[in-house]
Structures are given as C-alpha cells and as structure tokens.
Amino acid sequence: xxxxxxxxxxxxxxxxxxxxxxxxxxxxxxxxxxxxxxxxxxxxxxxxxxxxxxxxxxxxxxxxxxxxxxxxxxxxxxxxxxxx
Numbered sequence: 001x002x003x004x005x006x007x008x009x010x011x012x013x014x015x016x017x018x019x020x021x022x023x024x025x026x027x028x029x030x031x032x033x034x035x036x037x038x039x040x041x042x043x044x045x046x047x048x049x050x051x052x053x054x055x056x057x058x059x060x061x062x063x064x065x066x067x068x069x070x071x072x073x074x075x076x077x078x079x080x081x082x083x084x
Contacts (some may be wrong), residue, residue: 006062009074
C-alpha cells in the first residue's frame with residue numbers, strides 16, 4: 001500500500017485573505033517577525049498496491065477533484081505505508 005501526501009496551496013498570484021488575517025493576529029500577539037502567511041490544505045490518501053501508475057493516478061485526481069487548478073497549486077509525495 002502507498003501513502004500519498006498532497007499539499008494544496010493558493011497560487012502566489014492569488015490573494016489569501018485568511019492568511020492575511022492570521023498574519024495580522026500574529027503581529028498583534030507580538031510576532032512581528034512573521035512576514036507572510038499562506039493557508040493551504042493537506043490530504044492523505046492510501047492507495048492499494050494494485051494501482052499501476054500512482055503518479056498519474058494522483059495527478060488525475062488532483063486535476064479533476066481535489067484542487068481548483070485555476071487558483072491552486074499542488075504537490076505530492078508518495079511513500080510506502082508502514083503496516084501495523
């Protein structure tokens with residue numbers, strides 16, 4: 001089984017009002033050294049070993065459902081899942 005970790009973030013050209021609000025709060029709390037905050041999503045998928053091309057499969061899922069490719073970028077990591 002493969003564990004896929006997907007990281008989704010807004011594109012740099014897209015304003016991030018949630019990130020701006022968090023940064024403002026951090027500054028008010030005294031963390032003036034924080035220069036920027038971007039908010040994103042983290043997804044974790046478990047994919048069976050029967051899948052032939054995991055890279056292509058994950059790219060397809062991200063393009064069709066998991067991300068809004070107009071305003072979001074994504075990257076992912078694939079690792080062998082540790083069985084317990």
